[in-house]
Amino acid sequence: MRFSRAFIPTMKESPADAEIPSHKLLIRAGFIRKKASGLYDILPLGVRVLHKIERIIREEMDRAGAQEVLLPIMHPAELWIESGRWDVYGKEMIKFKDRHGRDYALGPTAEEMITDLVRKEVKSYKDLPLNLYQIGGKFRDEIRPRFGLMRAREFIMKDAYSFHVSDEDAEREYWNMYETYSRIFKRMGLEFKAVEADTGEIGGKFSHEFMVIADTGESKLVYCEKCGYAASTEKAVQKRPEVPENRESEFKELQKVHTPNVKRIEEVSEFLSVPPENILKLLVYIVDGEAVAVAVRGDREVEETKLKKALKVKDVRLATDEEIERFTGQPKGFLSPVGLSIPIYADYSVIPMVNFVAGAGEVDYHLQNVNWGRDFTVKEFVDVTEVKGGDPCPKCGAPLVGKRGIEVGHIFKLGTKYSEAMNATFVDENGVEKPMVMGCYGIGVTRVMAAAVEQNHDDDGIIWPYEIAPFHVIVIPVNVKKDEIRDTAEEIYETLQREGFDVIIDDRNARPGFKFKDADLIGIPFQVIVGKRAPEGIVEIKVRKSGERFEVPVNEVAKKIRELLYSWSCQ
RNA sequence: CGGGGCAUAGCUCAGCUUGGUUAGAGCGCGUGCCUUGGGAGCACGAGGUCGCCCGUUCAAAUCGGGCUGCCCCGACCA
Known part of the structure; x- marks a missing residue:
């Protein structure tokens, strides 16, 4: 392919409506254009x-x-x-x-x-x-x-x-x-990870998602480097903790404390000098039309997909402020499990909690030394909070690694639903x-x-993995008006093609810097730069990924690229 | 569908608050000169029903209403 004839509309600026790197770069580098939303x-x-x-x-x-x-x-x-x-x-x-x-x-x-x-x-x-x-x-x-x-x-x-x-x-x-x-x-x-996934609407016994690891990914996952456990956070489970022996013996007397305008967990934690792990967070959810309370340890977040599954319901959403007052008769921010009329489901993380802090059910008051079982009844202990990096692996107990990923594949056992x-x-x-x-x-x-x-880019542009790059090599004559340079570039172009590489030659009459920028942006793994030393038969190979540069004789370009590829495959 | 924002040249954006000459810039595009190792420079030029409709006004890119499109935040998914 000759760049001068190719339809590769690159641009210097990103379109205003692009947010993430892949979107910006694919448009800037001329891979895609938007037609409509x-x-x-x-x-x-x-x-x-x-x-x-x-x-x-x-x-x-x-x-x-x-x-x-x-x-x-x-x-x-x-x-x-x-x-x-x-x-x-x-x-x-x-x-x-x-x-x-x-x-x-x-x-x-x-x-x-x-x-x-x-x-x-x-x-x-x-x-x-x-x-x-x-x-x-x-x-x-x-x-x-x-x-x-x-x-x-x-x-x-x-x-x-x-x-x-x-x-x-x-x-x-x-x-x-x-x-x-x-x-x-x-x-x-x-770089990817196969993780256990929620089966969603389709149901079935199990399912795996294949996630490409990237910070901008929409999905979250955790995995264990020790035993290999890996799961989407919509699915990842917590090990059910044991109820501490003789926990009743540790119970202290319930106390009401004045906590003016202190609502959020962090505020409560600071005001009472109690770590979030010893504060009870109480949330009201509307599940299939009914109000239920969900209690979790203060430093944990509810994972709604897990909640849906644990309660065996179709629809789950947080109650509005108005609904909270209506269903509980208590003010938002000071919800108390004590004397609550709606059923309380408690996350596993609540099981080991003793003498914890909770809302008092009235504005500007909290309770200290609250204990489940004594002060309120838990309808059921359920596993409904999001597992995070650092949490113990449910299989082996080692700390989990947390990452973000992009779901690119999903496999399901469907069973006989459709048949x-x-x-x-x-x-x-x-x-x-x-x-x-x-x-x-x-x-x-x-x-x-x-x-x-998303996974492979830098400030200059895309860095395609070799196997899926649009071209393997781009040959860049720095000045097409100089015969030795142009002829050498053409020769390399033809040789590389003959050797089985996908190659494009930037034969445009443009300044070198302009071509380098385009080559980096488009992300072709190898750049063969034909410049000053072309008359002596020496050209330069630049590796897009690492920025390494090698000066090689014209007739060894293919050989050098093969060597580099081989060294990568050995890594 | 709820909440927020944007809409002016191919692209990125000024101008609008406080209506009033011929609507601007940079990039890109065309021609010429010059230049060739990191998106050069100079000159000339083309390019706009200011998203659409209605209204207010002597006068609307600018003020008001409606519509459409697009983007961002929540529920879905490869």
Whole structure:
């Protein structure tokens, strides 16, 4: 590719509506352009990266025994009605009618479509297992598209669905996909972590998310370097503490203290010189329409996904100030568990607490030496607070590491939810008809591109991992008007291409600084700079990632790049 | 959908508070000169129904109302 002919519109300034590095840089470096909220044009450089990502996915999926298909993105409503998701999925789906007035949707995911295909064609256990995948456009009318490609309304996804005769076989395939995904993200050169995840709407026994580690990630995760435990904070569990022996013997007398205008935990902590760990935080939640109190240790935060699961409810939200007063008869900021009329669920973190501080149920007063069991009744101890870095691992007790991540892959065991709803059955070796057991496995292809940038960039621009870079090498003649420089650059360009590298030559008649800036911004791993020493047959290789520079003879450029690549792969 | 903000040249933004000549700058774009190891310089030039509609006024980018689009904060997810 010749830069002078390439459609690579770079720019010096970031668009005003871009917030995070990947969004800014992908636009500045000419990979994408915004069409409308959550909709992006993918430009040639972007397409090159996506193709590379897709190629790795295809190779690994095929190797794992999956087969590629391509289903329509326009889904007939009947299938979604049949699975019961036409209304459940609701506003997230783009729905429309054709000229005959029939309902359709643009597919946000394809369980129905694939199940319909398989139920029609597969009747016997002899045809199972089956793992089918596709790579293509998906549409979700997100409530709030944001962060560029990270949460777009139209995006590219690899979605795979597997069908099995038994739960055991579905589980075997689940772990097959787990290994496959690990290989995929490793090959892409990304730092990632597979974590236990909440199964959400889909349900099922377990599920893993694949997170690309990045500070700007929307998801939080914790992992244990000692035993390997890793989980999304929506899922990460706390070990249930033992109730201390003879705790009653430590109980002190309940006391009411005047705490004028002291509401927040930090304020209470400071005013009474009590650490937050010995203050009870009481929150009122509306769960499926009913008010409940949730008690947690003062330094902990409620994780609503866990709360939802622990209480086995669909909807969870914090009560408004008005609702708090109405349901508890107590003022916000001084809520007391003592004499509270609504049920109190207490987090595990409350179990070991003794003689703690809590609100007194009236303005400007707190209670000291409060004890659960004596002063109020806990309806149930539940695990509902967010696990953080530093907390003990629930498996082995070692301190957990906390990180932020970008969810780029998710694998689920679906069970028979869709096969039962849609009557996808097979006949087993005993002639018995059974529903197929399913699994599903997604990778956000466009999101991977954004995540890769989020994880690999610096002040000058993108730093692509070699495997998914739009080009491996950019050849930069510093002055195309000087024959020796231009000719040497052209020679290197052709040689590298012949040697199998993806290479672009910056043959534009521009000043060197201008070209260097573009090369850094676009993030091509190797820059071959052809300058002053070209007449002596010496050029410079600059490594984008490290900034290292090497002077090498013209005929050893490919060799040197190979050496560098080899040394990286050994790390 | 709730809360907040923005909308002026391709991009980033001034001007608006206190209405009044021909609406500006930098970057980018075109032409010429000059320049070639980190987004050079000079000259000339093109480019705008000031998001849309309604209103107030002798007069609206500027004041008021409505609409639309976009962004940020919460519930969703690859």
